[in-house]
Amino acid sequence: MADEFIKGLALSMVGALGWFIFGGWYRTPGYYVIEQLTAAAPEPSNVYHAVGIFAGDVSYWLMLLGPFVYWVVIPALRELGRSATASAN
């Protein structure tokens, strides 16, 4: 259980850090506007910017889905499997 917790937390923190950096590069029009890190990304002018915007999206969803998988999905699947074996026996 503790392992699953730290995996989810680590994924969330790594994703948040990546989102923070890539969002700061591509989705922050200025530090004095309300909407930061979530503003619409500009159209990428070359492949590096496209990769950067994509990595930012990946980090963002890693921050959200990482803990969701390790704290909700995997324990739920385990519980399902346990109840399935219990009802089979």
Add this chain to the structure above:
Amino acid sequence: MTTQHTSTDRTDNTDREPMTDGGTDDAARTDGGPPATIPPDDETPTWSERKERSQGLSRLTYEYFERARREDQDLRQESTYVERDVLGFPAWPHETIRNLAITSFFVGIIILISATIPMYFENPANPSSTPSIILPDWYLYWSFGLLKLNPINPELSVLGGNLVVSHEFYGVLAHGLIIGVVALVPFLNKGNARRPVEQPFWSAVGVMGVLLSITLAALAIQNFFPFELELLFSMSFILPVLGGAITYAVLKTMREGYMYDLNKRYYRLRPPK
């Protein structure tokens, strides 16, 4: 690097020379004596045995903590400390290495962020013009929110519908009320509970206070909220009461099955040996 400690380490600096006042160091010292070094026993694996184990980091971590726990236990048994004294790990290397690791981690994060998203300079502030929105630092938002209580500043009909005090002074008076309540709580409750469940009422009071500080902070930045001010104002006082009531109900329910005596025994300071 050698890990061989002999039991002579423990006794070589116990000094039995009489001191000028006739006593000895041993008689004078109150800290239980020099640290007892724990010799390796049969359970202690050699370094080559440790290397051969391949269960990886989790096994290593387990062994480290088990070893540390055992050393701590042996220290307790061999020393003349009474049990209520805390025996910690040595500052070097245990605490230092751990703190260095934590420090390096945070310094690394700071360097990473400052290198990847450097702050740029904006135009210099103009001291001759006040911004349209002025706010204190975030930890004083609750205090700023108390200055925005003018909807509940009463107008007295005997004064012809005039205010008794100005809105500003009313906010300052509200500070007196809040600070008075905060100052009063330690006299009403000594805080000897170890868990919130032991005193549901005072836990609820605490939750209400925390929620009120948050909602008052929200009141301070009221123009950031996309709904009516009246609703925000009402929620600022309804939410803390609601949260307190829920806390009280939940903790009252949790009291069943909570072993007060066991908890008291666990935390009681044990008498000296």
